[in-house]
Amino acid sequence: MKNRSLVSIDDYTKEEYLEILRVAAEFEKNPVQNILEGRVVATLFFEPSTRTRLSFESAVNYLGGRIIGFTDASSSSVKKGESLKDTILTVCNYSDLIVMRHPLEGSAKYASEVASVPIINAGDGANQHPTQCLLDLFSIQKTQGTLENLTISMVGDLKYGRTVHSLLMAMSHFNPTFKFISPVELKMPDEYKMFLDSKGIKYEEYLDLAENIKDSDIIYMTRVQRERFADPLEYEKVKNVYVLKNDMLEGTKDNLRILHPLPRVNEIDTDVDGNEKAYYFQQAQNGVYARMAIMTKMLGLK
């Protein structure tokens, strides 16, 4: 993994996922170290994403590294019309590693082709967000003790949600059973179902949330957004159907944990927060350890 960019979750093999998770668990036990001392990480956020940026910056800070960068394109030379290539080539001179978020799809891949330092894709439009996927894997492994043979219910926007697509691809190495719970308009795209068929992985599709989570080990919630619907009436019909409420969790498995990439709006009722099965805030904390593992691996320090 040394000096290799992380643009897409497919850039890593199953063994490499497991290695990242092993190192992340090490950092969790001992999160304050000076392993990044003397290193500079650039965080280039061409569009704002406070949560992701803070998570990376927290990881670098705990490990004694320094951060340069910008938080949105309006405060950078991009506003003056500088090309992405020029920005990346320049910042390569100032840093050991670049973390970038960009609204255009494929931007991180392109940056990785021109850059002399490794690139971490922190989201390129609707395309990829691999560090989110690795922290999801870490959260699943931590809460279940394994990644193998789990039943995972994915809920909400399965059509456009890049996090569920990446998680599906990554989990496909570990013999999961998927339950896809979504409105008809936001069903899991055929290409992913064909992929699962080709690997012999079981999945079922449902419209109803409450009835189909009883045998799940993981519920992965995502938000159903109004703007995804051509017909506003259709949105009104389903908007409250995919909201997880505390009483729905009665009779679910003891080891069930609820994940959400955050930010949450209303798709998980706040009455779930006190339930021990709610895991989304710990999941965000796991993101810091996962990112520590990814960055130190990339720099050849672990």
Place this chain on the structure above:
Amino acid sequence: MAEKKKLSVSAITNGTVIDHIPANKLFTVISILGLDKLSENRMTFGTNFRSDRFGRKAIIKVSKKFFEQSDFDKIALVAPKAKLNIIKEYEVVEKWEVKVPEEIIAIAKCMNPKCVTNHEAIATKFKVLNDDGKISLKCNYCQKITTQEYMEIIK
């Protein structure tokens, strides 16, 4: 019939005959090869000829025009079974079948408006997917698929 075909092919002294183009792709091939912009070369074309392989096929004959590999790749995207005959002094001196390339660089545009290649000066790169003659392109950058109906060739 065979004699008539031979006669029409030999109607050019030097040049290229592109055969086995699906009938409905004739004008696409003319356009992507820039044949509509030629000012000197004599060109004849015909369409809706009967063909065992397509039902209906088209044929193009261009005088004093010889194509390059990048042109072959372009033709293959819209007419993956096309054949090119190189004519010199009325004789077919070479025959080429186009081969659908595995990868194309700087030939087509990505149909995804949010793809980085549509906003920065980047040579596009696609993996070519060939589903029994139905060509689609997977973008190396945004990973989105551009299907044949939305394919736009960079000239």
